[in-house]
Amino acid sequence: xxxxxxxxxxxxxxxxxxxxxxxxxxxxxxxxxxxxxxxxxxxxxxxxxxxxxxxxxxxxxxxxxxxxxxxxxxxxxxxxxxxxxxxxxxxxxxxxxxxxxxxxxxxxxxxxxxxxxxxxxxxxxxxxxxxxxxxxxxxxxxxxxxxxxxxxxxxxxxxxxxxxxxxxxxxxxxxxxxxxxxxxxxxxxxxxxxxxxxxxxxxxxxxxxxxxxxxxxxxxxxxxxxxxxxxxxxxxxxxxxxxxxxxxxxxxxxxxxxxxxxxxxxxxxxxxxxxxxxxxxxxxxxxxxxxxxxxxxxxxxxxxxxxxxxxxxxxxxxxxxxxxxxxxxxxxxxxxxxxxxxxxxxxxxxxxxxxxxxxxxxxxxxxxxxxxxxxxxxxxxxxxxxxxxxxxxxxxxxxxxxxxxxxxxxxxxxxxxxxxxxxxxxxxxxxxxxxxxxxxxxxxxxxxxxxxxxxxxxxxxxxxxxxxxxxxxxxxxxxxxxxxxxxxxxxxxxxxxxxxxxxxxxxxxxxxxxxxxxxxxxxxxxxxxxxxxxxxxxxxxxxxxxxxxxxxxxxxxxxxxxxxxxxxxxxxxxxxxxxxxxxxxxxxxxxxxxxxxxxxxxxxxxxxxxxxxxxxxxxxxxxxxxxxxxxxxxxxxxxxxxxxxxxxxxxxxxxxxxxxxxxxxxxxxxxxxxxxxxxxxxxxxxxxxxxxxxxxxxxxxxxxxxxxxxxxxxxxxxxxxxxxxxxxxxxxxxxxxxxxxxxxxxxx
Numbered sequence: 001x002x003x004x005x006x007x008x009x010x011x012x013x014x015x016x017x018x019x020x021x022x023x024x025x026x027x028x029x030x031x032x033x034x035x036x037x038x039x040x041x042x043x044x045x046x047x048x049x050x051x052x053x054x055x056x057x058x059x060x061x062x063x064x065x066x067x068x069x070x071x072x073x074x075x076x077x078x079x080x081x082x083x084x085x086x087x088x089x090x091x092x093x094x095x096x097x098x099x100x101x102x103x104x105x106x107x108x109x110x111x112x113x114x115x116x117x118x119x120x121x122x123x124x125x126x127x128x129x130x131x132x133x134x135x136x137x138x139x140x141x142x143x144x145x146x147x148x149x150x151x152x153x154x155x156x157x158x159x160x161x162x163x164x165x166x167x168x169x170x171x172x173x174x175x176x177x178x179x180x181x182x183x184x185x186x187x188x189x190x191x192x193x194x195x196x197x198x199x200x201x202x203x204x205x206x207x208x209x210x211x212x213x214x215x216x217x218x219x220x221x222x223x224x225x226x227x228x229x230x231x232x233x234x235x236x237x238x239x240x241x242x243x244x245x246x247x248x249x250x251x252x253x254x255x256x257x258x259x260x261x262x263x264x265x266x267x268x269x270x271x272x273x274x275x276x277x278x279x280x281x282x283x284x285x286x287x288x289x290x291x292x293x294x295x296x297x298x299x300x301x302x303x304x305x306x307x308x309x310x311x312x313x314x315x316x317x318x319x320x321x322x323x324x325x326x327x328x329x330x331x332x333x334x335x336x337x338x339x340x341x342x343x344x345x346x347x348x349x350x351x352x353x354x355x356x357x358x359x360x361x362x363x364x365x366x367x368x369x370x371x372x373x374x375x376x377x378x379x380x381x382x383x384x385x386x387x388x389x390x391x392x393x394x395x396x397x398x399x400x401x402x403x404x405x406x407x408x409x410x411x412x413x414x415x416x417x418x419x420x421x422x423x424x425x426x427x428x429x430x431x432x433x434x435x436x437x438x439x440x441x442x443x444x445x446x447x448x449x450x451x452x453x454x455x456x457x458x459x460x461x462x463x464x465x466x467x468x469x470x471x472x473x474x475x476x477x478x479x480x481x482x483x484x485x486x487x488x489x490x491x492x493x494x495x496x497x498x499x500x501x502x503x504x505x506x507x508x509x510x511x512x513x514x515x516x517x518x519x520x521x522x523x524x525x526x527x528x529x530x531x532x533x534x535x536x537x538x539x540x541x542x543x544x545x546x547x548x549x550x551x552x553x554x555x556x557x558x559x560x561x562x563x564x565x566x567x568x569x570x571x572x573x574x575x576x577x578x579x580x581x582x583x584x585x586x587x588x589x590x591x592x593x594x595x596x597x598x599x600x601x602x603x604x605x606x607x608x609x610x611x612x613x614x615x616x617x618x619x620x621x622x623x624x625x626x627x628x629x630x631x632x633x634x635x636x637x638x639x640x641x642x643x644x645x646x647x648x649x650x651x652x653x654x655x656x657x658x659x660x661x662x663x664x665x666x667x668x669x670x671x672x673x674x675x676x677x678x679x680x681x682x683x684x685x686x687x688x689x690x691x692x693x694x695x696x697x698x699x700x701x702x703x704x705x706x707x708x709x710x711x712x713x714x715x716x717x718x719x720x721x722x723x724x725x726x727x728x729x730x731x732x733x734x735x736x737x738x739x740x741x742x743x744x745x746x747x748x
Contacts, residue, residue: 002195002198002200003200004029004030004199004202005028006029007027007028008020008028011194011195012191012194020032020183020188022182024183029195029199032188032192033192033196033223033227035178036177037226038177038178039176040174040175040235054120054127055120056121057119057120057121059117059118059174059176061115061116061174062115062116062117062129063114063115063116064087064094064113064114065087065088065089065113066085066086066088066111066114067086067088068085068086068110069083069086069105069108069109070083070086071083071101081105082099083097083101083104083105085108087116090127092126092127094127094128094129095126095127096128096129096132096134097128097129106143108134109140112138112139112141113136113137113139114134114135114136114137114146115150116133116134117132117174118131118133133147134146135150135151135154149184149186149187149188149189150190152194153186153189173230174189175227175228177189189227192228193228196227201220202218202220203219204220205219205245205728205731206219206248207719214244214711216240217240218241219241219245221237221241222242222245223242225237226239239699242698242699243705245699245732246700247700247711248712248715248716249729249732250700250712250736251715252716252720252730252733252736253736254713255713256720258472259720259724265306265447266306266309266448266451267308267444267451268303268304268305268306268335269331269334269335270304270335271300271304271331271334272334272335276334276363277327277334279363279374280327280359284323284359288323289319289477289479291315291319291320291476291477291478292323292477295313295477296324296327296328298475299327299453299475300331303331303332303423308451309451309452310451310452310473311452311453311454312475313325313454313456314457314458314474315457315478316478319478320477324477325425325453325455326359328451328453329341329425333376333404336420337420337422338400338403338404338405338420339404339421339423339424340418340421340440341356341404341406342407342408342409342411342425342436342437342440343427343428344428345602347583347586347602348427348607349380349382349407350586352406353380353406355608356406362375363376364377364378376402377396377401377404378404378405378406379393379397379402379405380406380407381393381394381407382408382410383408383409383410384579390415393405394416397416397417397419398417398419399419400419409436411440412436412440417443418444420445421441421445421450422451423452423453424437424441424450424451424453425453425454425455426452426453426454426455428456454472457630457633458626459629459670459672460673461670461673461674461702464702466709466710466713467702467709478670485638485639485640485641486636486642487632487636487642487667488643488644489643489645489646489667490643490664491657491661491664492504492645492646493649493651494647494648494649495649495650495651496651496652504616504645505560505564505616507614507643508596508614509564509568511613511614512595515592515611516612516614517592517595517597517614518612518613518615519596519603519612519615519631520556520560520596520597520616520618521601521603521615521616521631522550522551522552522553522556522598522599522600522618523550523600523601523618524553524622525552525553525576525600526553526554553599556598556618557570557572557598560596560598565595569595570595570598571588571594571597571598572585572597573598573599573600573602573603574599574600574602575602585597589612590609601623601631603631603634609634609637610637612635612637612638613635613638613642614635614642615631615635615642616647617631617646617647618647619648619649620647621650624676625662625675625676626672626673628646628660629672632644659675716729
């Protein structure tokens with residue numbers, strides 16, 4: 001009996017199994033059968049003399065006779081012998097090159113009939129296959145040589161006769177597998193055929209009722225058909241089943257994590273009358289929006305329970321997420337717990353500390369002159385602080401004197417100990433991994449699982465919310481607070497209309513003349529910067545290779561200081577500056593001492609300067625859709641109308657130009673998020689596991705399969721409620737729960 005869990009060495013032999021393991025990490029039957037074909041050869045798999053020429057890169061198979069066989073030598077030292085054969089009666093001409101000519105030149109001679117298979121290239125009208133798989137069918141020398149994989153397939157089809165059987169190759173298609181120079185597609189195909197020939201029927205992991213209701217083929221049928229089915233209809237049915245498998249496996253991993261979190265002991269924080277929360281309500285200088293009140297009520301109820309809250313709060317830039325989180329933290333402080341707010345950058349952490357202290361006023365000054373009797377203390381911890389400053393903050397945290405602790409990754413250090421941590425707030429969740437988040441939560445007292453609130457200003461499409469954030473309950477703030485101004489966005493096509501860029505600098509100067517401020521954003525720091533250290537890879541949507549090189553922020557600052565904006569006070573900020581210098585520049589900008597801040601995406605999230613009313617994004621084609629929307633949100637935060645100009649040197653009617661005009665055409669971040677998802681690969685959305693291995697969905701598409709994902713989620717919730725240890729579901733979830741692979745589900 002052979003099952004999915006069996007190791008391959010017992011079936012394929014040690015040498016073939018070792019190659020699969022070394023190249024792809026494939027060790028078991030299941031691993032091999034989940035190494036799906038990346039495509040299939042189209043039309044007739046064995047090309048005849050009258051067939052249309054294939055496209056470059058297409059995997060093709062020829063059967064023909066060798067007309068000419070030339071032994072040649074490379075020009076470079078040491079000179080190597082190689083063999084070039086030409087097939088007879090082919091238009092265009094077909095050649096194949098082999099570099100181990102010493103062993104092949106006596107077997108591949110004129111008059112030999114053989115099969116060749118590989119990816120085709122073209123040179124001066126000649127079709128070329130370089131070191132293709134081959135099988136000699138008839139030879140004047142009597143030698144029946146060939147690539148091991150093709151010989152194995154023909155031998156197996158020939159049974160006990162010892163003759164090659166070409167029927168194995170007389171198919172409407174061949175699967176083309178992800179392969180390497182060491183392990184080619186034909187090698188993998190031979191292994192798959194060998195395994196499927198002895199594999200017992202595969203058990204059905206899904207409930208039979210679900211298979212019937214969704215009109216799915218069985219697991220056994222799908223895994224065999226995806227490799228060997230003779231027609232496209234059968235392969236399509238297999239893909240439908242395997243798509244649903246991926247959706248269910250992913251959702252089962254998420255539901256298990258979600259309910260596993262709820263099984264812990266959460267810190268119950270009943271709302272207390274006339275304490276910090278009530279006092280904070282009384283001093284709020286504005287009225288909460290309907291959306292804020294609704295989300296607040298949900299969070300209040302969850303914080304009062306013993307199940308740890310596990311909630312994602314998403315909302316447009318300026319929708320008021322931070323104040324909702326502060327109200328939640330006040331409720332926890334009233335119940336005797338501490339709260340930790342982790343931000344991705346020191347600039348954002350410092351701004352959070354400043355804004356929260358401002359909102360609390362005397363309520364954030366416990367132990368200080370003028371502090372309210374109901375007050376707590378707000379502490380800030382960042383990596384750039386002096387040793388003495390860090391020690392003082394750590395003492396406040398360990399003693400419990402600080403009720404609200406704000407910081408960067410510095411909060412994760414072992415030296416940071418909390419007195420009674422009850423809630424963790426993570427701002428801009430996509431900048432952190434699950435490991436970092438859980439390390440912070442682990443600082444709670446033993447047996448206590450802190451409530452968790454993660455926030456993002458990056459609007460999230462529903463499919464992403466159900467997958468990447470699928471272990472979190474989701475709340476959304478769509479309504480902007482009163483007083484927020486509309487932002488007019490225009491695209492500046494510099495190469496086609498250079499005068500428009502001159503006008504952009506004039507508009508910046510006009511804003512400054514009226515006492516307002518502006519940002520000018522560049523995509524990289526200097527000429528040595530090939531990655532945006534402040535905001536991830538340059539060319540977030542894959543456009544870094546197009547167009548002229550981007551203007552570095554250091555060069556741009558000098559150009560503006562001595563040119564178009566020479567009469568204004570300019571500041572420079574980027575991720576390589578020392579923390580003290582960044583803080584000083586940001587403080588000067590907030591204080592109105594700088595007219596124009598020339599910067600990188602270090603200001604992408606959270607920076608709040610209400611007097612900033614204009615932004616120019618240079619080389620806007622280097623940024624992703626959601627990133628541009630985030631940057632735009634730095635203006636329009638005060639009482640004056642605001643302007644955002646997206647400058648690019650690429651053409652208006654290029655794909656990039658159309659993408660920028662889509663951003664300029666709407667302020668709806670959720671609509672832009674859907675567009676962003678369409679443009680990005682699944683891997684860009686799902687990211688990498690903690691080990692650095694990319695997480696791939698082979699069949700499930702976040703852009704196209706919302707209905708499948710919703711159905712899978714409902715099924716998993718239903719099954720988990722009755723049998724949380726369902727073995728079939730656990731099998732489907734293995735690709736997402738094994739070792740570190742679940743980690744990506746929380747990264748966003």
